[in-house]
Amino acid sequence: MAVGFIFDFENCTECERCMIACSLAKTGKVLLAESRIRISRSWPKLPVISVCRFDSCENQPCIDVCPVSAISNEDGIVRIDKDVCIGCEACVSACPYGAIGMKDDIAFKCDFCGGDPACVKECVTGALKKGDDE
Amino acid sequence: MSSSMFDTILRINLKEETAKEWTVPGNVREYIGGIGYGTKILIDEVDPGIDPLSPENLCIITVGPLTGTSAPMHPQTCIVTKSPLTGTILNCYSGGFLGAEIKFCGIDGVILESAGDQWKLLLIEDRKVTFVPAEPVMGKGTAETEAYMRSNFGEDIRTMSIGRAGEKSVAMAGVFSETRTFGRGGAGAVLGSKKIKGIAFRGTKGVDVADRSLFSQIVSRNMEGIKEACSQEYNLVGMFSRVGTGAGVGLINSKGALATRNHTYGNFDKGSNIDGYAYAKNFYTRRIACYGCPVHCGMIHTFKKQNGTESWLRGPEYETMFSLGSDLCNGDPVILAEANQICEEYGMDTLTTGVTAAWAFEMAGKGLLKEPGLKLEFGDADSILGLLRKIGEREGIGGLLALGPKRAAEALGGDSINTAMQIKNSGFAAWMPRRMKGVALAFATSNRGACHKRAPIGAEIMGHIDMDTTEGKPLVVKGIQDAVNAIFTLITCRFHEFITEHSVYPEYVTAATGREISPDEFIRIGEKIWNLERLFNIKAGFGRKDDILPERCFHPVLGENSENAVMEHQQFEDMLTEYYTVRGWNSEGVPTKETLDGLGLEEYIQYL
Numbered sequence: 147m148a149v150g151f152i153f154d155f156e157n158c159t160e161c162e163r164c165m166i167a168c169s170l171a172k173t174g175k176v177l178l179a180e181s182r183i184r185i186s187r188s189w190p191k192l193p194v195i196s197v198c199r200f201d202s203c204e205n206q207p208c209i210d211v212c213p214v215s216a217i218s219n220e221d222g223i224v225r226i227d228k229d230v231c232i233g234c235e236a237c238v239s240a241c242p243y244g245a246i247g248m249k250d251d252i253a254f255k256c257d258f259c260g261g262d263p264a265c266v267k268e269c270v271t272g273a274l275k276k277g278d279d280e
Numbered sequence: 281m282s283s284s285m286f287d288t289i290l291r292i293n294l295k296e297e298t299a300k301e302w303t304v305p306g307n308v309r310e311y312i313g314g315i316g317y318g319t320k321i322l323i324d325e326v327d328p329g330i331d332p333l334s335p336e337n338l339c340i341i342t343v344g345p346l347t348g349t350s351a352p353m354h355p356q357t358c359i360v361t362k363s364p365l366t367g368t369i370l371n372c373y374s375g376g377f378l379g380a381e382i383k384f385c386g387i388d389g390v391i392l393e394s395a396g397d398q399w400k401l402l403l404i405e406d407r408k409v410t411f412v413p414a415e416p417v418m419g420k421g422t423a424e425t426e427a428y429m430r431s432n433f434g435e436d437i438r439t440m441s442i443g444r445a446g447e448k449s450v451a452m453a454g455v456f457s458e459t460r461t462f463g464r465g466g467a468g469a470v471l472g473s474k475k476i477k478g479i480a481f482r483g484t485k486g487v488d489v490a491d492r493s494l495f496s497q498i499v500s501r502n503m504e505g506i507k508e509a510c511s512q513e514y515n516l517v518g519m520f521s522r523v524g525t526g527a528g529v530g531l532i533n534s535k536g537a538l539a540t541r542n543h544t545y546g547n548f549d550k551g552s553n554i555d556g557y558a559y560a561k562n563f564y565t566r567r568i569a570c571y572g573c574p575v576h577c578g579m580i581h582t583f584k585k586q587n588g589t590e591s592w593l594r595g596p597e598y599e600t601m602f603s604l605g606s607d608l609c610n611g612d613p614v615i616l617a618e619a620n621q622i623c624e625e626y627g628m629d630t631l632t633t634g635v636t637a638a639w640a641f642e643m644a645g646k647g648l649l650k651e652p653g654l655k656l657e658f659g660d661a662d663s664i665l666g667l668l669r670k671i672g673e674r675e676g677i678g679g680l681l682a683l684g685p686k687r688a689a690e691a692l693g694g695d696s697i698n699t700a701m702q703i704k705n706s707g708f709a710a711w712m713p714r715r716m717k718g719v720a721l722a723f724a725t726s727n728r729g730a731c732h733k734r735a736p737i738g739a740e741i742m743g744h745i746d747m748d749t750t751e752g753k754p755l756v757v758k759g760i761q762d763a764v765n766a767i768f769t770l771i772t773c774r775f776h777e778f779i780t781e782h783s784v785y786p787e788y789v790t791a792a793t794g795r796e797i798s799p800d801e802f803i804r805i806g807e808k809i810w811n812l813e814r815l816f817n818i819k820a821g822f823g824r825k826d827d828i829l830p831e832r833c834f835h836p837v838l839g840e841n842s843e844n845a846v847m848e849h850q851q852f853e854d855m856l857t858e859y860y861t862v863r864g865w866n867s868e869g870v871p872t873k874e875t876l877d878g879l880g881l882e883e884y885i886q887y888l
Contacts, residue, residue, distance in 0.1 A: 159576035161569035162377075166350045169486070170496075176349055177486030178384065186435070189459075190566065190580050190592035270507060270574040271567075 149222030150277035164265035182256035312769035313344030318360025348383030353776035355570035370465035381438035384483025421625035422456035441478035443627025490794035525598035526556025536841030546842030550611025602710030603634025626672030635707030698831035704729030754859035766806030
């Protein structure tokens with residue numbers, strides 16, 4: 147399985163339904179502060195989308211930088227083990243995509259919903275697709 | 281049981297610079313949210329006779345049960361206040377992301393009380409309020425003010441602001457929120473009177489619903505319906521999703537109903553230069569959505585200004601294509617975009633501002649108005665752009681026009697009032713009462729003046745009902761006024777209602793809040809709000825004498841396809857009388873005691 151997203155920035159309308167869907171999937175509520183994908187506006191320029199690139203992230207620096215080996219790559223899905231994380235934020239600084247957030251001193255990031263990301267299903271313009279969709 | 285509402289509103293006293301959490305009482309919660317909360321609070325706390333720009337006025341900012349949830353097409357925020365433009369009660373709305381962020385603060389709204397001594401910015405983080413001096417942004421445009429707040433408070437805030445027009449109490453000043461606008465009725469001047477230049481929100485709370493499973497089912501069904509509508513070639517909302525609200529200009533023009541040259545003509549020969557398709561074809565276009573909206577009708581266009589500089593605009597929207605386009609005989613898309621930018625910079629409603637400018641050009645053509653350095657001619661770029669700035673600055677002739685079209689005409693005197701296309705001093709929206717008789721009644725009886733939000737526009741223009749007859753219109757208009765007021769408790773985008781069964785709204789309320797409510801009961805709340813607004817206006821001095829159309833509406837529309845459409849005085853009066861009857865109001869337009877009793881509004885009998 148190819149793990150990652152294909153972005154069509156020109157067609158991203160910045161509606162944030164991906165963020166809504168992500169936070170619902172992860173917290174049960176609409177809680178955008180805990181969404182694993184974030185859209186940043188830069189009108190009239192295209193938006194910046196902050197989310198883990200998985201296979202497309204060349205060195206996956208978050209894994210190496212973690213002092214307690216809380217981050218691992220299992221079949222392409224890069225995950226944080228929250229029971230091991232010590233909240234040092236080294237991964238937050240190391241991530242080239244601004245894709246790692248903090249909640250209660252524990253790091254969190256996209257886990258690709260185990261292979262069926264909720265965000266992708268919610269995108270009405272096809273601006274966000276699964277890496278193996280095409 | 282959890283609910284999507286927090287039952288808490290922040291009351292901010294601007295004079296004392298204090299904020300307190302107010303638990304929303306049951307008799308307000310009955311009104312669901314949005315316009316319902318705002319109207320109930322305003323009528324209970326504000327004397328309708330006050331000066332709207334006095335500290336006694338409240339500026340009530342509300343959201344509803346679907347705000348900040350996953351329900352599509354519910355991004356908007358509502359402001360209720362007494363309008364400085366009309367003197368009536370006002371409710372106005374802005375899309376964007378503000379509403380969701382207010383909800384994420386863990387509140388259902390904010391009430392601004394009293395007025396400050398110094399200009400301030402407010403930073404609202406969850407339920408904590410910080411007063412920040414506004415000195416660095418005084419005199420600045422809305423975009424600049426909001427950029428300042430982002431750079432000082434953080435990029436993750438959502439904002440609302442006023443421009444120079446709001447600072448200077450221009451009667452048609454709006455409140456802007458990241459290019460979306462609380463346009464109608466002069467809410468910007470109210471904010472200005474309270475010395476608030478801008479408000480920033482940053483929320484960290486989650487929004488839950490009472491029944492997650494049911495809510496998610498309704499959302500999925502609703503999303504499928506919207507996607508289906510958007511995929512249809514001739515569905516109006518589908519067209520909006522492709523090229524924006526300006527998609528409709530061609531249709532209206534072909535029906536001889538596109539108000540042109542101060543509502544003299546119903547057809548604009550350059551209409552196809554400035555419609556949504558023209559902008560999409562001739563300018564770089566990017567579709568931009570409000571919070572959670574799959575329709576994405578906002579269009580960012582980049583363009584080169586007359587002076588050669590590269591610029592961009594989100595818009596213009598359909599209504600502005602009329603008010604700063606056809607009504608001013610402005611068929612140049614660049615001049616239209618620049619005119620829109622001036623309104624955005626100064627923070628002014630494009631509708632009433634454009635309509636007032638159109639009237640001024642007509643008066644200037646008759647030699648009744650003049651302004652040094654401006655020709656004041658229809659279609660002349662310098663006249664259009666120059667006059668808009670004069671209004672925003674209250675400078676020269678702009679001082680007169682900043683009062684709004686009715687008050688300006690009253691000051692000018694003679695028969696100039698006959699061609700001021702306004703009702704209760706609010707400029708017409710882009711629809712011609714002579715062509716569409718239901719629109720005529722809706723404009724005349726609107727509680728906020730010349731309002732298109734509760735008019736049977738779709739039904740008349742698409743031919744579902746005969747647009748030229750007055751027959752049956754009173755019942756149609758009452759129905760739409762009540763239904764739209766009901767959905768504005770949820771602050772539903774009007775376009776949602778075009779493509780969604782009304783039965784979904786009470787279902788949503790139940791799933792979001794746990795409150796069981798029948799479709800009839802839901803609509804009845806809309807009717808109650810309509811009557812409360814009417815009572816407020818009656819006590820403010822309004823009545824049948826104000827539910828009128830300007831005299832121009834009783835003369836035929838000129839131009840292609842307009843069929844010389846006209847409204848007859850008697851025809852209009854008969855329609856109005858019948859409307860009062862179906863509302864349960866007396867012949868002066870005052871609700872009867874029986875009507876108030878029937879609606880459960882006995883406590884307001886002293887308003888009669």
